[in-house]
Amino acid sequence: MQKDRTQTRLRELEKIVRKEQDRLFRFAYMRIGNRADAEDILQDVFLKLFRSEENLKHISNLEHYLIRSVGNCCRDWQRKKKYNLLPIEDAGGIPVPDEDRQMHEEFLRIGKLLESLPDEQQEVVRLKCSDGLKFREIAAILEIPEPTAKSRYRYAIEHIQNTINTKNQEQ
Numbered sequence: 001m002q003k004d005r006t007q008t009r010l011r012e013l014e015k016i017v018r019k020e021q022d023r024l025f026r027f028a029y030m031r032i033g034n035r036a037d038a039e040d041i042l043q044d045v046f047l048k049l050f051r052s053e054e055n056l057k058h059i060s061n062l063e064h065y066l067i068r069s070v071g072n073c074c075r076d077w078q079r080k081k082k083y084n085l086l087p088i089e090d091a092g093g094i095p096v097p098d099e100d101r102q103m104h105e106e107f108l109r110i111g112k113l114l115e116s117l118p119d120e121q122q123e124v125v126r127l128k129c130s131d132g133l134k135f136r137e138i139a140a141i142l143e144i145p146e147p148t149a150k151s152r153y154r155y156a157i158e159h160i161q162n163t164i165n166t167k168n169q170e171q
Contacts, residue, residue, distance in 0.1 A: 013050050016062065023131070024070050026103070030130045031074040033107045035100050041073045061140070067131070068141050071123075113160050121156035124149055 021042065028038035045066065059065045110130065114122045127138045135153070139146040 009050060013046065016049070016066075017046060020063070020066055024066055027067060027131055028070050028074055029100075029103055030107055030110065030126060031071070032077060033104065033111070037077060041070060041077060044073055045069045064137065064141050067127075067133075071141065113163070114156075116163065117156050117159060121152045121159075124152040125156045125160075128153055 024042055024045070025038055028041045029035065032038050032041065048069070049066075110126070114125060117125070123142065124138055127133045127141065128135070133141070135146050135149045139149045142149065
């Protein structure tokens with residue numbers, strides 16, 4: 001009986017991993033900037049999901065649940081590594097495997113644009129632009145009202161536009 005239940009949970013988790021793994025990996029990578037750490041974070045999230053006694057069918061929105069879990073793990077990872085993190089401008093000197101080069105370059109470009117924003121605005125911009133979520137979904141994941149998500153995004157985009165315009169005028 002226990003073995004059947006475990007096998008059923010494994011099959012459910014396999015379906016979830018197949019469907020969500022790529023998107024969640026990109027989500028983690030764009031916050032961490034390192035393949036191995038992003039993979040470790042995903043593995044931790046999927047293991048916690050498998051080990052939880054909570055029935056997967058009771059999770060009302062699995063996508064939001066997984067994104068929130070990965071986001072929380074990324075924040076925990078950043079807190080633990082806070083004093084070991086390189087400034088974004090130094091991250092360009094780290095050797096990157098060829099298969100990660102494009103994603104890493106995108107991480108660096110986005111990181112440079114976002115580094116002057118408050119953390120709350122950075123997260124909304126990442127969720128909207130990198131992950132393609134709607135404001136309703138962002139609000140649910142971050143547990144904030146939808147108008148707050150929209151205003152954080154608007155202020156962030158205005159700041160980024162002003163930064164780009166200022167740099168263009170200086171050239």
